[in-house]
Amino acid sequence: MSPRIVVDPITRIEGHLRIEAQVDGGMVQDAWSSTTMWRGLEQILIGRDPRDAWYFAQRICGVCTTVHALASIRAVEDALDITPPLNARLLRDLIGVSQYVHDHVVHFYHLHALDWVDVVSALKADPQQAAVVAQSLSDYPRNTAKQMTAVQQRLQAFVQGGRLGPFANGYWGHPAYKLSPEVNLLAVSHYLDALDFQRDYVKIHALLGGKNPHPQTYVVGGMAIPIDPNSQYAINDNTLQQVRGLLQSGLNFVNQAYIPDLVAIGKSYPEWTAIGGGLNSYMTFGDFGGAQPKRGQTDTAGILPSGIVRNGDLSKVEPVDPMKITEDVARGWYSYREGDGTPLRPYDGETTANYTGPNPPYDFLDVDKKYTWLKAARYDGIPVEVGPLARMMVGYAAGDARIKPLVDGALQTLGVGPAALHSTLGRTLARGLETKLLADQSLGLLDQLVANIAGGDLAVHAGVKWEPKSWPAKARGVGFHEAPRGALSHWIVIEDQKIKGYQAVVPSTWNASPRDAKGQPGAYEAALVGTPIADPKQPLEILRTVHSFDPCMACAAHVIDADGTPIVEVRVQ
Amino acid sequence: MSIVPPAPAPSQTASTANGPIDDGLLARLFELGVDRRSFLKYCGVLTATLALPPSFAPRVAAAVAAADKPSMVYLAFQDCTGNAESMLRARNPDIASVILDLMSVDYQETVMAAAGEQSKQARDAAVGKGGHILVVEGSVPLGGDGYCTIGGESAQQILKKASKGAAAIINVGTCSAFGGLPAAHPNPTKAVAVGDVVSGVPIVNLPGCPMNVDNLTATIAHYLTFKALPARDSQQRPLFAYGDRIHDNCPRRGHFDAGQFAMAWGDEGHREGYCLYRLGCKGPSTFHNCPILKWNGGTQWPIGAGHGCVGCSEAGFWDTMTPFYDRLPHIEGFGVDSTAEKLGLTVVGATAVGFGLHGVGKTLQNKLGRNSDEQSTVDVTDGSTDLGSAGFGSSPAGRDNPDGKAGPA
Numbered sequence A: 001m002s003p004r005i006v007v008d009p010i011t012r013i014e015g016h017l018r019i020e021a022q023v024d025g026g027m028v029q030d031a032w033s034s035t036t037m038w039r040g041l042e043q044i045l046i047g048r049d050p051r052d053a054w055y056f057a058q059r060i061c062g063v064c065t066t067v068h069a070l071a072s073i074r075a076v077e078d079a080l081d082i083t084p085p086l087n088a089r090l091l092r093d094l095i096g097v098s099q100y101v102h103d104h105v106v107h108f109y110h111l112h113a114l115d116w117v118d119v120v121s122a123l124k125a126d127p128q129q130a131a132v133v134a135q136s137l138s139d140y141p142r143n144t145a146k147q148m149t150a151v152q153q154r155l156q157a158f159v160q161g162g163r164l165g166p167f168a169n170g171y172w173g174h175p176a177y178k179l180s181p182e183v184n185l186l187a188v189s190h191y192l193d194a195l196d197f198q199r200d201y202v203k204i205h206a207l208l209g210g211k212n213p214h215p216q217t218y219v220v221g222g223m224a225i226p227i228d229p230n231s232q233y234a235i236n237d238n239t240l241q242q243v244r245g246l247l248q249s250g251l252n253f254v255n256q257a258y259i260p261d262l263v264a265i266g267k268s269y270p271e272w273t274a275i276g277g278g279l280n281s282y283m284t285f286g287d288f289g290g291a292q293p294k295r296g297q298t299d300t301a302g303i304l305p306s307g308i309v310r311n312g313d314l315s316k317v318e319p320v321d322p323m324k325i326t327e328d329v330a331r332g333w334y335s336y337r338e339g340d341g342t343p344l345r346p347y348d349g350e351t352t353a354n355y356t357g358p359n360p361p362y363d364f365l366d367v368d369k370k371y372t373w374l375k376a377a378r379y380d381g382i383p384v385e386v387g388p389l390a391r392m393m394v395g396y397a398a399g400d401a402r403i404k405p406l407v408d409g410a411l412q413t414l415g416v417g418p419a420a421l422h423s424t425l426g427r428t429l430a431r432g433l434e435t436k437l438l439a440d441q442s443l444g445l446l447d448q449l450v451a452n453i454a455g456g457d458l459a460v461h462a463g464v465k466w467e468p469k470s471w472p473a474k475a476r477g478v479g480f481h482e483a484p485r486g487a488l489s490h491w492i493v494i495e496d497q498k499i500k501g502y503q504a505v506v507p508s509t510w511n512a513s514p515r516d517a518k519g520q521p522g523a524y525e526a527a528l529v530g531t532p533i534a535d536p537k538q539p540l541e542i543l544r545t546v547h548s549f550d551p552c553m554a555c556a557a558h559v560i561d562a563d564g565t566p567i568v569e570v571r572v573q
Numbered sequence B: 001m002s003i004v005p006p007a008p009a010p011s012q013t014a015s016t017a018n019g020p021i022d023d024g025l026l027a028r029l030f031e032l033g034v035d036r037r038s039f040l041k042y043c044g045v046l047t048a049t050l051a052l053p054p055s056f057a058p059r060v061a062a063a064v065a066a067a068d069k070p071s072m073v074y075l076a077f078q079d080c081t082g083n084a085e086s087m088l089r090a091r092n093p094d095i096a097s098v099i100l101d102l103m104s105v106d107y108q109e110t111v112m113a114a115a116g117e118q119s120k121q122a123r124d125a126a127v128g129k130g131g132h133i134l135v136v137e138g139s140v141p142l143g144g145d146g147y148c149t150i151g152g153e154s155a156q157q158i159l160k161k162a163s164k165g166a167a168a169i170i171n172v173g174t175c176s177a178f179g180g181l182p183a184a185h186p187n188p189t190k191a192v193a194v195g196d197v198v199s200g201v202p203i204v205n206l207p208g209c210p211m212n213v214d215n216l217t218a219t220i221a222h223y224l225t226f227k228a229l230p231a232r233d234s235q236q237r238p239l240f241a242y243g244d245r246i247h248d249n250c251p252r253r254g255h256f257d258a259g260q261f262a263m264a265w266g267d268e269g270h271r272e273g274y275c276l277y278r279l280g281c282k283g284p285s286t287f288h289n290c291p292i293l294k295w296n297g298g299t300q301w302p303i304g305a306g307h308g309c310v311g312c313s314e315a316g317f318w319d320t321m322t323p324f325y326d327r328l329p330h331i332e333g334f335g336v337d338s339t340a341e342k343l344g345l346t347v348v349g350a351t352a353v354g355f356g357l358h359g360v361g362k363t364l365q366n367k368l369g370r371n372s373d374e375q376s377t378v379d380v381t382d383g384s385t386d387l388g389s390a391g392f393g394s395s396p397a398g399r400d401n402p403d404g405k406a407g408p409a
């Protein structure tokens, strides 16, 4: 057996992720996913005002900067039985939906594209020809020969300067790169345009949230941004017009650049519809239904679907039962009082850090023992994949009126069947499709908000339970949010108006999960098995599959404790 | 607040710097896809952010366009990547890319193409040459090396290695500057600031949660223009960005002075842009240029949108400013029984009145030594400032152990 390949740091992700892979015969035989950073937010939240929790939880991740704030607020509202007014729910949905569009565009162009696009090859392109190709793909206004020439010259100047900066040491020229120089050039051009786009589009968060990253207008019970068509200090027609323009710009960019580019990449890499599938079981909580879901339940009436698909069986969609969610720490650097392999529900969770990994600097983890700062999250005892592919799969299986035709159209364009979706490319494709879905729907959400305001409703906050003295002595609740990276839940226990326990089970906890007590691998680990590796020194193919999940490690490894068990000192072997 | 005294110009650049920008340079910029007008506009923005007189714009422009790209090595430890995301929001699109071109960003995990071994080689090569700018996001855990490793090395090991020979360290965000969230009580991983681990390299702290990228680009432009770091307070925060209190530049200040407060989210006062003090605003205790710069290309900022400042650029704010909605910043000279109305009216025009944060008064006294006037007005008592039953807060719902838990700064 050859020594394991180690890729650490996995770059172009959020946070600190390490992959170790056993490669033999030019193929990954086994893989281990490890998160190598931990902050201990569980201890930090205990004893604080539950109304402050969202601000702390938001800092779980600065990339999916809105999602933990929202899940946290919903958990407190669930615990205290607070229904925020419709305006507040719609504002949250608008921030959430625009987060999807922003996040997915950034993922596709800035975190994932370089796995498929050879930047150096773009220097060899004929810019005229690149423009012809680009125009055949879409009517994006910047697909001109002039633009392609300018980008190529800029790249040329950059390369001639001899300082490649962030592009240095890439796997340029790797045999797994297959795009023509012209398509590479147009992709680089759109890479730069997408930088501009995301910067501007995210102004939606500034307009509705005060700033981005980390919008600051969330508040338990509603939103801390007033609405008043007759005030310049509140959301007024001016604000709404600006938001509308930005939402429209998002829809345009997705239709004219993201989707055509995605299709071009998809058509050039058909072999990646047969690589990188993995678990084939999927879970999605659903979201963006406008209406308040029943207490303790996921949103089953949203734009994004809710449900479970097991073992790739698209004939059946099960409803989500939140009480079937558990975590064990058989392979994570924690210990449980009743044994590390015991599956615990989030409300009963424990977080006692117990680092038994090697003393840095180290070359390899001891993957036969504990090897990560993640717990193993499981649904009804099995590992499931969450995220865009899960949402499109569940929506497709359920015959969702919007998702089914969208997916069918894409499959037809690529000339493949639904089974091709269980793959690296399927995941990347699903992310693009749902971006289109949500960019389309975002304007409808804005219309609802405008109509509600026009009807005279200016309420943004339900204030009755704002005062802690109005709360019961004990309460507990769960907040669900279907985040860009997948199903997210925050669980809170409140006692005497303070946080007694807090636990978040986040998308990357599901996807980047280690083996569980039964030895079942997590989603990354399963997906990597069978991945071909042309050159073990340049593991580009590993990046493709791992990036297709859009890892978010700070999210995954914060694991918040429900009962405030003290943390033991870290032991270094 | 006074204008930052510009450092004396190095003589070899003075002639270009003070004269009109030469055409060769503009031609090169044009090749980079930048037109003259937007470039000059951008340098004007930078100059304004730095609080320099407009006559400095050409000099900033010359420095920004200089051929010699310094290397940037960007490390992330116990972080949320919020500062890297903020960096992606650099304003004035074309030019922001020039800023990327302007530095050689040799190691930045969020955007770099290389991974694993190849990325570490890029980092070590850049560090080996020396003279690099080390940008750091996230705190450093001292409670155990296993809490944060990258490529098998601990945060401490990497930081010590990468800071060797660095021209400067720029800490982006409150975590690397002051310990931040991981260092909040009870600081489970014994997280500390970068400055607690590294010595011998000049440090610029750009706290904020996250930092505002305009302050980063301005700091870099200042460094390139004057070959020196901007003037800083005793917490190493540039005066151009952290020289003034939020409260002193807040557009709602007139309402504060007039005793007009929003009392509930969405009430009439809230809709009319009244002061957010009674809803927990920490602007009176916070030094940051948010009201001037705003966020996302000057679009909006938290107080402008309707939520109070939480003091995110202050050391230890996670402990000293919480509970966010119940702990009101102490305002000297008013007893705890003052009603908000009385309080506001009395403060009319009282710009000389100092503010102190209770709970962190002593820290502030030590840290804010740069201006003796202000220091003398900082309140070091730890009295509660519950404004009574008329206020929105019932009682200061403090945590069990609210004191003495400011992160190591």
Ligand code: SF4
Binding pocket: B246, B247, B248, B250, B251, B252, B253, B254, B256, B274, B275, B276, B277, B281, B282, B283, B284, B303, B308, B309
């Ligand atoms: S208390 Fe806050 S909202 Fe009021 S004037 Fe001061 S900074 Fe502005």
Ligand code: SF4
Binding pocket: A216, B208, B209, B246, B286, B288, B290, B301, B302, B303, B308, B309, B310, B311, B312, B313
């Ligand atoms: S207004 Fe206050 S909380 Fe908001 S970003 Fe500025 S310093 Fe931070």
